[in-house]
Amino acid sequence: MLTQEPIGLLVAVVRRRIKQAVSTLVREHDLSPQQFWTLMAVATHEGASLRELAELQRMDPPTACRVVTTLTRRRLVHSGADPADRRRSRLVLTPSGRSLAGQLAPVAAAVRSAVEAGLTPSERAAVVAGLQKVIANLESSRAGSGKGSHPGGNGNR
Numbered sequence: 707m708l709t710q711e712p713i714g715l716l717v718a719v720v721r722r723r724i725k726q727a728v729s730t731l732v733r734e735h736d737l738s739p740q741q742f743w744t745l746m747a748v749a750t751h752e753g754a755s756l757r758e759l760a761e762l763q764r765m766d767p768p769t770a771c772r773v774v775t776t777l778t779r780r781r782l783v784h785s786g787a788d789p790a791d792r793r794r795s796r797l798v799l800t801p802s803g804r805s806l807a808g809q810l811a812p813v814a815a816a817v818r819s820a821v822e823a824g825l826t827p828s829e830r831a832a833v834v835a836g837l838q839k840v841i842a843n844l845e846s847s848r849a850g851s852g853k854g855s856h857p858g859g860n861g862n863r
Contacts, residue, residue, distance in 0.1 A: 713840060724817065731813045735806065744773045745799075746814045748783055749807035753796045755788070764841075782806060 728739040737745065747763050748754070754762065760770035774797065777783040782803035788794040799807055822830055 717837075717840070720821075724821065727817055727820070728813075731817070732810065735810070740769075740773050741777060742810065743814075744770070745777060745782060745803065745807055746810065748774075748777075748797050748799055749804070749811070752798050755794050755796060756785070759797060777803070 725739045728742055732739070732742045735742075744759070744763060747759060751759065751762060756770055756774060757767060759765075759774070760767045763770065765773070774783060774785065778785060781800050784798050784800050784803075785795040786798060788796045825833065
């Protein structure tokens, strides 16, 4: 084992493990992990615009649009006009979306709890601060902008 494992590798492992856990837990509802987390985000932030939801979920807008479109087709989310700005739509849960989100809220809480298990408040704060710094680094670097080498490649982990 490496004495100092690359941060990118550890982040990739954490992402994969969370994705596997969520996939297993929501399989019976025919949701992908991305659809699950987006449904939970709409439940928490009902009335958010697609752009706001993408920012909250740290997704690029086209991905957020695809995920919301799938949830809309499944009649779990409805995109309605914003009364204050007709050019903007607001996302809300449908009755079946609200019911499913209510059933799945304990799953989201359990996954979040498992991720943070054993961390003291100061360790949690340090992990969050460190990851936020890594994200900012990637967003401001050539690799984070999609130019040059891919940040997920083996050489950058």
